[in-house]
Amino acid sequence: MLQIDRWKRVLIFGICLLGLLYALPNAFYSRVEAHNDAVAQIEATGVETPELVAARDGWPSWMPSNLVNLGLDLRGGAHLLGEVQVEQVYKSRMDALWPELRRALAAERDTVGAVRRVEAADGLLTIEIGNPDQMARATEIARGFSTPITTLTGAGQQSLAISAQGARMTIQLSDAEKALTDDRTIQQSLEIVRRRVDEVGTREPTIMRQGEDRILIQVPGIGSAAELKELIGTTAQLTFNPVLGNTSDPATQPGAGQFLAPSVDNPGLFYILEGSPVVTGEDLVDAMPGSDENGQPSVNFRFNPTGARAFGAYTSANIGQPFAIVLDNEVISAPVIRSAITTGSGQISGSMNFDEANQLSILLRAGALPAEMEFLEERTVGPELGQDSIDAGKVAASVGFVAVIALMILSYGRFGLFATVALAMNMVLLFAILSLIGATLTLPGIAGIVLTIGMAVDANVLVFERIREELRTARGPARAIELGYEKAMSAIVDANITTLIVAAILFVLGSGPVKGFAVTLTIGIVTSVFTALFVTRLLTVMWFERARPKKIEV
Known part of the structure; x- marks a missing residue:
């Protein structure tokens, strides 16, 4: 019997209404964004200016205010690729070691003689002692400052490499310690860059490691690459x-x-x-x-x-x-x-204005970069170009949406109209979920949405074609519809699971833009299956209960 339990109907309607509620803020993007910014600033400063109050009241507080964040290529902003000068950390380590080692050697002046530091290349600590015949003792004291490497790749090695020749002893970081220091330096730089960018209050920056010693920084909404470079490039x-x-x-x-x-x-x-x-x-x-x-x-x-x-x-x-x-x-x-x-x-006071004092306080709060960063690539994406990308994405999505609607209605008539309503609800649910998880939408993400529009009706096509086949066996329309959904289920699940597997691989192995495509594709698959199997079916059942047709055409 073709029927859907009442609790299932309530659940389906409830999910659709919630999706509409959470997707709605994206239709009033500028107003909701101004509301969110005003709320955050009032909470941070405790000051309510007329402008902030007006922006805060521009969107009802009881309504959801989650938005789909726009990526660098849509909002505009700055792109930097920086290389961390890890060699500077080697020098800092040797400079920090010298005072302690000098005190330890000075405590045995009667044995090793006078101690002085000799000029050497960065990353090297060269020490000259007064009694060359006691170099073994001096080396033993220096080895006391070396520690074992605890990582699997460096097991059995020490943190310091010490060599002696004549009256001079040279100390540097061992290769295993350098590798460990490099990784630690990059991780620390990533965290400090992230804190500095967060202090400015930008939305959804992309800060990630690339290669061994490089960091990719993309910050939507910031004025220029020079501004971002000034904020991040200063070691403070x-x-x-x-x-x-x-x-x-x-x-x-x-x-x-x-x-x-x-x-x-x-x-x-x-x-x-x-x-x-x-x-x-x-x-x-x-x-x-x-x-x-x-x-x-x-x-x-x-x-x-x-x-x-x-x-x-x-x-x-x-x-x-x-x-x-x-x-x-x-x-x-x-x-x-x-x-x-x-x-x-x-x-700290001196030659600075209030803006420079605020900038310096931000840098100091965020912490000092462990090493300087040399910028290999910098690019500014203007907001006009970002708006062009948004407009192009809207055109592509609209054309795809209209083409799919026309094809479905021409091919399946009334049932195609049901699929069209489900497709619209699919887009609503997709944006609702993107808003809830705070996802960042980029051009590849828009491509994923456009692809979702084309794929969303696949399940409906399988169901409708199966209903056609069941009608040819002279079954009644109710039984044909019921069997159509039941027998098409396995094909729908198989097709979408394989696509989900591909999307998961793209997410795990891909980087920024590829991940964005994989996220929208995954969410689009889930919402399209839900709307095809439940929303379209509910619309069909509600129509069938009212019309009670003796014969149907699909």
Whole structure:
């Protein structure tokens, strides 16, 4: 008997109504987007301006406000491909090792003699001792700073490679440690870049690793690649270094373990600084823009307990001595320590406006990149080009939709009309699910939607052709419809499962745009099967119950 239980009807109608409700915000994209932005800004700042209130009230708060995010090629934005200079981390590791090793060797001065650092290539730490015949002891002390590699590929190896010749000992990272450091550096860079981009409040950025030492960054909605490059490319390495002297000669050669840094406030002045910082930006827990005692823009920062203790101990022991606040190898300020600073808070002020102070606070909050990033590729996609892509996608989808509707109605008459309604509901459910999961729609995603429109009626075609065959056996129309759905089920399931498998492979093995195509294709398959097997069937049953035809034509 051709019938559908009442609870099933309620469930099907309920799913369709929910889909319509959650897809509706996409029909008012600009208004809902402004509403979401206003709500987020009010929650973040606690300030309600008339403009923000008007934008917030532009969409009912009780209505869903999830939107399908637009990708870079649809919204416009910036594209960068950066290469992380991992070799800089090797140098930093050796610079950080030198003070500790120097103290350990100095404790046995009577044995190894005087110790000094010799100039060497980046990533190498070369040390000269006074008693060459005690090099074995010096090497033993240095090996105490080496640790075993715990990864499977580096099992049995040490973190440091140490060699000695005459009175000189050379230390560098071992190959296994370099591989481990490279991976850790890229992962840390990915996280810091993601935090910096998130601080700006952009929507659905794509930040992913490419190859061994490259990072792909795509940020929709940002003004230009130069703006994104300025935000991400700055290392924002904040350090507090002891001042050893100053000079006006930029050609001055600092000693081993020291470096020359220009002053921002006094052009032409250069400071000679100790290479090992007292505190670094890694000890920062917060940084906010503010004003100094003269009302000039500044950045207020706060250390964690570890940084506060180290900074307090240094300032207590060096009252009357200058120290430098260094940002990206430039001295922002070099004040003299008047008293011990034990509160763990400080302030950076100088030649900056309020926008620069806000930008600097964002960089400091996000953390310092472990190494600089060299940009190999940069591209800006204008919003006009993105709008052209959207318009082209709409035209393609509309043409496909109209063509499928015409074909179905001409081929199957009233049943084709039922399939058309189901196809429209399929699109509604597709956008509803994309909105719920916060998916990002790109041009390949639009291609997946257009392909879904063409594939969505496949199940209906199988059912209708099967009903035709059943009608030829002189069965009644009710029985023919029922058998049509039952006997077409296996073919429908087989066809869609194979497509789902292909979509899963594309998602697992593909990158950005391919993943977007796979997501829309997968969701489209699920919604098309639901609408074909349940929505179309429910419409058919409701019509049949009202009309009670003695004969039907498919």
